[in-house]
Amino acid sequence: MSPIVERLASRPTRVGDWAASRKAPIRLALTLAASASWFLLALVTLRWPDVGDWGRGPELAAGAIFIGVAPIAVRALGGFWPSGAARVRRATPWLLALGVFFSVWQASTAKFAWLPQPFFPPPHAILEVFTDDWAKLLQSVVASIKLELLGFALGACTGFVVGVLLGRSRAFGYWVHPIMRLIGPLPAIAWLPIAFYAFPSSWSASIFLIGLTTGFPVAVLTWSGVASVNSAYYDVARTLGASRAFLIFKVAIPAALPHVFVGLFMGLGASFAVLVTAEMMGVKAGLGFYLQWAQGWAAYANMYAALLVMSLMCTGFISLLFKIRDRVLSYQKADLKW
Amino acid sequence: MVSAASLATDRGVAGASLEIRRLSHEFTFEGAPLPVLSSIDLHVERGEFVALLGPSGCGKSTLLRLVAGLEPPSEGKIFTEGKPILGPHPSRVVVFQDPTLYPWRNVWDNVALGLEARGTLKRRRPRVDETLRLVGLASFAKAYPHQLSGGMAQRVALARALVNDPELLILDEPLGKLDSLTRLTMQGEIVNLWRNAGFTTLLVTHDIEEALLMATRVVVLSERPAVIKADIAIDKPYPRNRGDAELVAKRREILGLLGFEAVW
Numbered sequence: 343m344s345p346i347v348e349r350l351a352s353r354p355t356r357v358g359d360w361a362a363s364r365k366a367p368i369r370l371a372l373t374l375a376a377s378a379s380w381f382l383l384a385l386v387t388l389r390w391p392d393v394g395d396w397g398r399g400p401e402l403a404a405g406a407i408f409i410g411v412a413p414i415a416v417r418a419l420g421g422f423w424p425s426g427a428a429r430v431r432r433a434t435p436w437l438l439a440l441g442v443f444f445s446v447w448q449a450s451t452a453k454f455a456w457l458p459q460p461f462f463p464p465p466h467a468i469l470e471v472f473t474d475d476w477a478k479l480l481q482s483v484v485a486s487i488k489l490e491l492l493g494f495a496l497g498a499c500t501g502f503v504v505g506v507l508l509g510r511s512r513a514f515g516y517w518v519h520p521i522m523r524l525i526g527p528l529p530a531i532a533w534l535p536i537a538f539y540a541f542p543s544s545w546s547a548s549i550f551l552i553g554l555t556t557g558f559p560v561a562v563l564t565w566s567g568v569a570s571v572n573s574a575y576y577d578v579a580r581t582l583g584a585s586r587a588f589l590i591f592k593v594a595i596p597a598a599l600p601h602v603f604v605g606l607f608m609g610l611g612a613s614f615a616v617l618v619t620a621e622m623m624g625v626k627a628g629l630g631f632y633l634q635w636a637q638g639w640a641a642y643a644n645m646y647a648a649l650l651v652m653s654l655m656c657t658g659f660i661s662l663l664f665k666i667r668d669r670v671l672s673y674q675k676a677d678l679k680w
Numbered sequence: 681m682v683s684a685a686s687l688a689t690d691r692g693v694a695g696a697s698l699e700i701r702r703l704s705h706e707f708t709f710e711g712a713p714l715p716v717l718s719s720i721d722l723h724v725e726r727g728e729f730v731a732l733l734g735p736s737g738c739g740k741s742t743l744l745r746l747v748a749g750l751e752p753p754s755e756g757k758i759f760t761e762g763k764p765i766l767g768p769h770p771s772r773v774v775v776f777q778d779p780t781l782y783p784w785r786n787v788w789d790n791v792a793l794g795l796e797a798r799g800t801l802k803r804r805r806p807r808v809d810e811t812l813r814l815v816g817l818a819s820f821a822k823a824y825p826h827q828l829s830g831g832m833a834q835r836v837a838l839a840r841a842l843v844n845d846p847e848l849l850i851l852d853e854p855l856g857k858l859d860s861l862t863r864l865t866m867q868g869e870i871v872n873l874w875r876n877a878g879f880t881t882l883l884v885t886h887d888i889e890e891a892l893l894m895a896t897r898v899v900v901l902s903e904r905p906a907v908i909k910a911d912i913a914i915d916k917p918y919p920r921n922r923g924d925a926e927l928v929a930k931r932r933e934i935l936g937l938l939g940f941e942a943v944w
Contacts, residue, residue, distance in 0.1 A: 575780060
């Protein structure tokens, strides 16, 4: 063997040895640093007085100490709960980053006001919103979920039916296709003034707008899914004695479902924008309304809290749709984990 | 050259007869009519195994689609058991070159497709299990098509056809895309299934050896528009040996008919 080949051959083991011998001390240092960053947050919170009037400072410090103790405790006692310990170990770099982030945030807002006030509230001000205004936040998020679900379900069902009919019926396509081409690409928000006037309530108008936003991509993708079904699938079913209904419900629709889900994802993403806009413009409930209301009172902490809740809600909806898709399309190999 | 159709088997006959009379068909291609089949006359007895051989693109598969009732012919008539064929019917089942299994259904549900489509699945569930055993895939009932090999998928397609107890089994190059060893195995399997069940079989292939090993009759078609060039009876018991002198002679004869006498 030539020296180069020999060196190349021995390389992986050397890297492996290096990794093994260095890994343990790095892990220990990481654990200690993660703990330290949260103790630092507690220290910054308690050591200096706030420049403004915000509550829940002591509670934040207590929480920070609790989180700071966690990595060390898990390291010491992880043997009793191996799966949990593994999760905490994986999350340690994030714990460190968040601890540092919160400490800097705390110092630059409440303690030294490096960032302009009141636009950047400190973390314990946001914590205060959750502890003191949770009832109103909860009410808002429930209202938003209700509006979104109703509008999305209505739009998705309508879009699905329209898409299937476009794919299977020539007469339906003759009349509906031009209308859809004209109206579909129009942003639903543009309808807002008319919708609020034409519908009995701004709430029903918003359901219509969310449905419209959802329905268009669902209809187009369902249509393309039905249209692109392998014609041999129909031949097979027809030679076996399938009726027209069987061809639609047992062949066309299942074959088109992967496309339908792409449409549902597009519609869901677009519908969030309409939901928040509608709540800000007319509906007197929901997270969008809460945001608007908080802005009116210059309650910036409430705005950040509502934003956080809103993003959790949206990501929750997306996750739920992914779960449903993975279940319905379980025959496929999973290609993307959300 | 044309010999009378003869049955090489001695089993109970459950197949349907087939009568093709002055059948012509054409497609429209870029605005102009494209004749594919020209005045085909063919009579198939109950329980026969007829192979249709011909050059690529000669219209063999079109002929099968017409027999299956998937398309109406431009001219002429097709009868089965004396009745005209006006549309697809589950007594005439097609196995295509691609297995065309539904990817969203597992093997069992794919095989059950025909029974489900006609609403008889509830009564005939055991028939699905039985057919899966027949093609040797009972242990794969829960598998999905993307988990199957090419040969297994084609076996499922075969089971999906056989579960309907067809009187006429239409095979459109069903082994065309399989590797040569799987092909040999499945040639024997299909012949056994046919001999045991007694349905009439129509096989399109462009593999002369396959036609000679499997069929009781080989019908040779010309290039497009296809006419019947020869109708050759293969009166040999099964299993056949590909080295058999008579089969080798017939192979040479057919190659000659197709214009390949030079390669032999």
